[in-house]
Amino acid sequence: xxxxxxxxxxxxxxxxxxxxxxxxxxxxxxxxxxxxxxxxxxxxxxxxxxxxxxxxxxxxxxxxxxxxxxxxxxxxxxxxxxxxxxxxxxxxxxxxxxxxxxxxxxxxxxxxxxxxxxxxxxxxxxxxxxxxxxxxxxxxxxxxxxxxxxxxxxxxxxxxxxxxxxxxxxxxxxxxxxxxxxxxxxxxxxxxxxxxxxxxxxxxxxxxxxxxxxxxxxxxxxxxxxxxxxxxxxxxxxxxxxxxxxxxxxxxxxxxxxxxxxxxxxxxxxxxxxxxxxxxxxxxxxxxxxxxxxxxxxxxxxxxxxxxxxxxxxxxxxxxxxxxxxxxxxxxxxxxxxxxxxxxxxxxxxxxxxxxxxxxxxxxxxxxxxxxxxxxxxxxxxxxxxxxxxxxxxxxxxxxxxxxxxxxxxxxxxxxxxxxxxxxxxxxxxxxxxxxxxxxxxxxxxxxxxxxxxxxxxxxxxxxxxxxxxxxxxxxxxxxxxxxxxxxxxxxxxxxxxxxxxxxxxxxxxxxxxxxxxxxxxxxxxxxxxxxxxxxxxxxxxxxxxxxxxxxxxxxxxxxxxxxxxxxxxxxxxxxxx
Amino acid sequence: xxxxxxxxxxxxxxxxxxxxxxxxxxxxxxxxxxxxxxxxxxxxxxxxxxxxxxxxxxxxxxxxxxxxxxxxxxxxxxxxxxxxxxxxxxxxxxxxxxxxxxxxxxxxxxxxxxxxxxxxxxxxxxxxxxxxxxxxxxxxxxxxxxxxxxxxxxxxxxxxxxxxxxxxxxxxxxxxxxxxxxxxxxxxxxxxxxxxxxxxxxxx
Numbered sequence: 001x002x003x004x005x006x007x008x009x010x011x012x013x014x015x016x017x018x019x020x021x022x023x024x025x026x027x028x029x030x031x032x033x034x035x036x037x038x039x040x041x042x043x044x045x046x047x048x049x050x051x052x053x054x055x056x057x058x059x060x061x062x063x064x065x066x067x068x069x070x071x072x073x074x075x076x077x078x079x080x081x082x083x084x085x086x087x088x089x090x091x092x093x094x095x096x097x098x099x100x101x102x103x104x105x106x107x108x109x110x111x112x113x114x115x116x117x118x119x120x121x122x123x124x125x126x127x128x129x130x131x132x133x134x135x136x137x138x139x140x141x142x143x144x145x146x147x148x149x150x151x152x153x154x155x156x157x158x159x160x161x162x163x164x165x166x167x168x169x170x171x172x173x174x175x176x177x178x179x180x181x182x183x184x185x186x187x188x189x190x191x192x193x194x195x196x197x198x199x200x201x202x203x204x205x206x207x208x209x210x211x212x213x214x215x216x217x218x219x220x221x222x223x224x225x226x227x228x229x230x231x232x233x234x235x236x237x238x239x240x241x242x243x244x245x246x247x248x249x250x251x252x253x254x255x256x257x258x259x260x261x262x263x264x265x266x267x268x269x270x271x272x273x274x275x276x277x278x279x280x281x282x283x284x285x286x287x288x289x290x291x292x293x294x295x296x297x298x299x300x301x302x303x304x305x306x307x308x309x310x311x312x313x314x315x316x317x318x319x320x321x322x323x324x325x326x327x328x329x330x331x332x333x334x335x336x337x338x339x340x341x342x343x344x345x346x347x348x349x350x351x352x353x354x355x356x357x358x359x360x361x362x363x364x365x366x367x368x369x370x371x372x373x374x375x376x377x378x379x380x381x382x383x384x385x386x387x388x389x390x391x392x393x394x395x396x397x398x399x400x401x402x403x404x405x406x407x408x409x410x411x412x413x414x415x416x417x418x419x420x421x422x423x424x425x426x427x428x429x430x431x432x433x434x435x436x437x438x439x440x441x442x443x444x445x446x447x448x449x450x451x452x453x454x455x456x457x458x459x460x461x462x463x464x465x466x467x468x469x470x471x472x473x474x475x476x477x478x479x480x481x482x483x484x485x486x487x488x489x490x491x492x493x494x495x496x497x498x499x500x501x502x503x504x505x506x507x508x509x510x511x512x513x514x515x516x517x518x519x520x521x522x523x524x525x526x527x528x529x530x531x532x533x534x535x536x537x538x539x540x541x542x543x544x545x546x547x548x549x550x551x552x553x554x555x556x557x558x559x560x561x562x563x564x565x566x567x568x569x570x571x572x573x574x575x576x577x578x
Numbered sequence: 579x580x581x582x583x584x585x586x587x588x589x590x591x592x593x594x595x596x597x598x599x600x601x602x603x604x605x606x607x608x609x610x611x612x613x614x615x616x617x618x619x620x621x622x623x624x625x626x627x628x629x630x631x632x633x634x635x636x637x638x639x640x641x642x643x644x645x646x647x648x649x650x651x652x653x654x655x656x657x658x659x660x661x662x663x664x665x666x667x668x669x670x671x672x673x674x675x676x677x678x679x680x681x682x683x684x685x686x687x688x689x690x691x692x693x694x695x696x697x698x699x700x701x702x703x704x705x706x707x708x709x710x711x712x713x714x715x716x717x718x719x720x721x722x723x724x725x726x727x728x729x730x731x732x733x734x735x736x737x738x739x740x741x742x743x744x745x746x747x748x749x750x751x752x753x754x755x756x757x758x759x760x761x762x763x764x765x766x767x768x769x770x771x772x773x774x775x776x777x778x779x780x781x782x
Contacts, residue, residue: 252621347624
């Protein structure tokens, strides 16, 4: 176990043994209340299903059970907070010590949300750093100013966290004063990751075993989301007044940040830096792209047609390209703000990767519950023009049945690993490529023994050239949210290890653990991430991956958006290829 | 309340709602346009656009409504929405004195920057929450009279006075044009587009 972060070792060196002992005793008192350990784990997992922590795998439980309750918070408390490092009293919600409370994995959630949806409003405003529930949260995000003023906290009321923010600021400036920059502090299961962006500091405190690079990437996206709302010119407020209180400027955007943090546990776009498309027949997508192109030609900078987080079509004015991170942040902003759904909206937004300094004006309109168009322009007076453009788009979409096809695709067109075509050699001999239901039921007996073809459970394929990815649907073996989050995290880790700057980049990785066989394959053109049954055979698995790549290539016209090539095809088609 | 009968003139009128966060601007609009109310209306982003027609006697007003966001970061955008507006509703929450202070600032800004012909209404919303009232109706009424606004207490929740505010504005818009033309005070170089329909009505 890593020792606690301790810039001043003398303060605590005398204590650790005794403290650990006391803490352990406290833990066994709590954890062991009347329940066998297994029961506790079970209850914890049940609890997780309607817990807002997107990142809980029971690591805390494991840590405390193993007696390795190195105190992640101790460093903060002992050395930078109030200095009363001798807090050996049994933990209580009102004590200032962070140590003991961590031990309990039972998250007594005061208002459990329905399990089917993620909790949009679970900020827990009643909490602050003195609340035991707050300290037990497994992943915190903070944004603060370089004067230590709180700007955003995932949990709790920012105002009440002023002292805690000041502590974080003190750590950062302590290191900066020695001419260095702090990247992270690791302590036991906890990792504290720092990101400094001019006058704005972002901090993540997590015990989710995610990699430093992964967490840092998440902080970068948090910062991007902040820029999307305010632009980088907010820095000027700090130049004028270092004590500037920025929190009010983000008023009403809690849902936006909560939804982004939620995306860190389900949306592969957040670590792949690629976007995904809604599968559609080529002519359908071309109909949409053609009208968006017309609109872009009439002075719109970007025109995006999206269904939830998936792109139906996107078009940029000459030479303007959209970064996948901007698409992620824009879609997150629109989808998490109920306001956009009530009518047509016109709002300034900034695309941080396109131009972090300037606002664009976004016209947003939902055609139905899932499908929406976003038109971005530099002109603040363009509303009525964009409104007209929207009605032009709407007419075309209705006439060419695009919206109906989108609805159908949303419910039917997903990639299922059971549909993976069998070897080309034997394909003609056996069943024709019928509907997926037929095939999966036929292959059920042989292949479902280890699940899916040769144990293939799931895959993500990223086209490097297109900045787009496609992922299969989750199979029945990974049906619940918790299993899906675990796989997501495994992919995240796999991605980080493949792209590790120190040891990589790597071309292939084959990894077997209790949960999966994970396989990753990176070439110049694509990255493939696949998860198999842990019992899957390696040779078979590699064969399957080849088949997946072939399958994706066969479907590429339906599952990817080809900007220019698709359109040039369209024009040749229309004008007889003159 | 949809537009009726062929032949009558439809008059377009840009209307803007201004006011503090949580005063109930969106709720008022949604009540007026869709007849809906939700207890926890989420914050508006930027500005939301609605249109709704209202028949007044034998004439029809088509409101083009800008429901602006009350959040501080959007304040600098407000002129974009109130510029050229035929009417403005400044909304405050009767249970929140700070929102009334904010409303007065909006009135000042409109008086200083806006079009002098803009019809201004002051709406004290959440009038159903009488027991939590912080802003006395008399105070708001007196303020409105001093500043030439017309004043109503409304409740988007119970629908009290919501349609009435818009109806009053529509009436004033139509009256305004009748009164204004005989006065003949039209400045040639600044012709508000909203007034064009009115001038044609007397030739009809």
